[in-house]
Amino acid sequence: MDKIVKYRELIKNILTEYDQLVNQSPDHQSETCLVFDENHDHYLWLTVDWQEDKRLKSTHVHIRIKNNKIYIEEDWTEEGIANELLREGVPKEDIVLAFYDPETRKHTDFAIA
Template sequence: MDKLTNYRHLITKILTEYQELSSKTPNPSGIDSVLALDEKRDQYLWMQTGWHDDEKIRGISVYIRIKNQKIYIEEDWTEEGIATELLREGVPKEDIVLAFHDPETRKYTDFAVA
């Protein structure tokens, strides 16, 4: 399996596991956990959306994209962090970009800058 195919598979696997775990936890009625996996454009999104009382609820838990052969974690509100999961699966740190940090701050992490 080539690198990009492997990365797509790992991201899909990890986000599916998170979404399935989340769906087992009671949410306020009317709130759905949504998983959107677009391998053609290399965009991966796990979010919550719906209505609670008269309030529209929407929130991104994880947003990942693949760009320039690297995994860009744009948003991550998981407890351990998607980067940790990717490292466990054998993705090297130099192929993971913590894109929720600005480019200046990224150079102080153990991960790729871009």
């Protein structure tokens, strides 16, 4: 299987599992959305809701595939999407913690860009 196709499937599966887990909680009342844009390789998991007359939107995870690597743009999960990807066999050299600035990325075990 082509590496990019494999990465797309892994990302979609991981985000779908998170979404299903959250929606099984009896305390969960907000609407969650999964957005999978394979044409531009952007993958999002977010929540939309209303609190009285105020609109609430939260992006929990934003991932994109760029230059044959997985860029984690935003990740508010407890365990971390990078750890999930590592468990699935994605090498550290193919994961970019893009929520860090490039200088800080040099001090992680993951790809800089």
